[in-house]
Amino acid sequence: MTPSARPSSKKDIRRENEKLILEAAEKVFAEAGFGGATMQLIADMAGLPKANLHYYFPTKESLYRRVVQNIFHDWLMAADVFDAAPGPVEGLGAYIDAKMEISRRHPAGSKVWASEVMHRAPVIQDYLETTLVEWTEGRMAVVRRWIDEGKMDPIDPRHLLYMLWATTQHYADFGHQIETLNGGQPLSDTQWEAAKHSVKTVILKGIGARPSG
Template sequence: MAPVAHDSAKGLIRQTNEALILSAAERVFARAGFGGATMAAIATESGLPKANLHYYFGSKDVLYRAVLARILNDWLVPTHGIRAEADPRTALEQYIRAKMALSAQRPDGSKVFANEMLHGAPIVKTILSSELRPMVQEKAAVVQGWVDAGRMAPVDAVHLFFTIWAATQTYADFDVQVCAVLGCKRLSIKDHARATEHVVSLLLRGCGL
């Protein structure tokens, strides 16, 4: 095998294993919290040897930070469509639907992040101020521009994002409460679809869209 092809294969294996470990860690941290989670439990969940976890991430602390960073990154990607030249209704609807989809597909990620917030964000506090805050300021400026141009109803641009996060993430963070009220063991695809249409309609009407 040529060196370049060999390096490419090794890189693909690394990416695959890291993804397996991060997904497994997300599930274990959601169930056990940082204190209760162990590298052994995460290894079992991932189906990889414990040595692989230490090889790729070094320690539970490093792995936890990587999990949180991935969750936040995946939450920020859908904001890319919120641009000054975009249609406000289309851009906000796509963002809300993306957040609802993440709550349905990655509820454990939302729970891990929520638990970190409830404990004062000791690990991601720096990321919140260095990455999340500038992003919100940038996208809030876009929303304010739409408001000023009369393209949507007057809203507090920054607090709009807080409202979207609260409305969408509740279906992951408080799924037990939602299921208790709905009288089901777990939220089905139909339940999530119903919730999505409600949240999208409510928020867009609140924005005059």
């Protein structure tokens, strides 16, 4: 950080420190899991004293839950397009774009979520049973409305959501495999755009999505 960019107030310093801690925590939890991660590892990754972590996050669990909540919040924001979209072409198309962009920019957060769920969500089960259930029911209702309006084929909304999650999050959770198959290189901007286009084409055609209007 340059001198001119250095935080100038306590509020700015707090915001910057939290950002450093959360970015480091995402990476450590993604690589080591909740059980293998330590506050010291996260402090070292963030370049901050361990005492700073405990000041902002008293326990490892509180920090872990914040990391998980952050990635889920990003996914919730990506799904805001559902409510305002006139139909599946616009709504699902924008949702796929947003979810894949999150996978591109925050792959570690997606991996933390995937690992937690694959281990039967020992830390965030309550979150799954409340926030995730409510969110899923809301999105399923929108998909059912599109079906009733004749804008897409009568596809089970739940399984459509599962497919969307699996496909878009694959680019984060299995990023190493994708890079390996891409000659050992991350996808370029052009390749990311091509990937988004391919996913949207396959899914929207597969559900018989019809343009609104």
